[in-house]
Amino acid sequence: MFRLKVKEIAEQKGLSQRQLFLRSGVDTRTVRSIFRDPKTNITMETLARLAYVLNCDISLLIESEPPLPKNLDAPIKVGPLPWYPGPENAPEA
Numbered sequence: 136m137f138r139l140k141v142k143e144i145a146e147q148k149g150l151s152q153r154q155l156f157l158r159s160g161v162d163t164r165t166v167r168s169i170f171r172d173p174k175t176n177i178t179m180e181t182l183a184r185l186a187y188v189l190n191c192d193i194s195l196l197i198e199s200e201p202p203l204p205k206n207l208d209a210p211i212k213v214g215p216l217p218w219y220p221g222p223e224n225a226p227e228a
Contacts, residue, residue: 144189
């Protein structure tokens, strides 16, 4: 799961929701939604517009939740995948 850090960075740079939507051209409802719910789904184009106005790299606007492990060589625990039937139910080759 990922969360957007647009609100935090906009506040650090002294930009209001209104200024952000006016300068970026992103719909006011989208900006409002991002500020209310940092897990809002947005397009890469929207993210790029916001990054441009905030004068930062897109990667600074996204945060992994929970944070990725520091040791990327460590195994990542994954629960059952609802769309995968499991090896015992897999079709025969």
